[in-house]
Amino acid sequence: MTCRQVVELMTDYLEGALSAVDRARFEQHIAGCDGCTAYLAQLRMARKIMGKLADEPVPAGVEKELLEAFRSWRSTR
């Protein structure tokens, strides 16, 4: 496998969607390739950063409105 091919298989690899044969060839390439090793590590880091985006605080006004909507739903039950 070439690096050009390997980078296009990175998501299938990370998502566990490669066949056993392709996975073995992929891992064999990665083991001997600094560029592809770095690329894979960067994709993993990108995922880690994206996971942090969900932790952004809810704007206070928005939260207040949602809580009011919740209370009005509860009062009609």
Place this chain on the structure above:
Amino acid sequence: MGEPRFDSDLEALRAGDEAAFQSLVQRYHTSMFKLAMTYVGDRGVAEDVVQESWLTCLRSLDRFEGRSSLKTWLFGILVNVARARRRKESRILPFSSFWRRDDSDSRRPTVDGSRFGSDGMWSVGPHSWDNIPESNVLGAETLQHVKSAIDALPAKQREVILLRDVAGFEATEVSSLLGISPANERVRLHRARAAVRQALEEYLR
């Protein structure tokens, strides 16, 4: 999916527990809002979509059988509400730019060909981040760049990466929430992640 299971969040909502509701809002709001923005493109409308989704969820709590998680069910409602709203908005606006033609489903290379030699091996490899302290890589400024990179993606890629990598759904849940095949989900995810990595590489070099 599967057998009904006990879900403490669900039980708390059914009991009208406001603190439990607030904690769910804090956990899911950003993901819900960003996903809504993928469809409607206007902050005010997106906030409406999120609120309507919560109300739909609350009003149908008693009918919810718990065959999926509360989270999956809630995001499923959001996708439906947001898509309905987009259809309504696109009747008002003559052209919808949200779903312009894009290459989300293409298998074109995601890394510029000029970075490889004629043998297909890296000639300009990725610039390693090993020397950058992790606190910088995970810092607020980097987060801002990642946010912008996601916002710049075509909608079809954005909805997939938001559900998979921001909201943290399993790949199978993402494809079923969006009604696309698992293979299609991975193609879009691949393009989206490659674009986010590329934006990070440019920022962190």
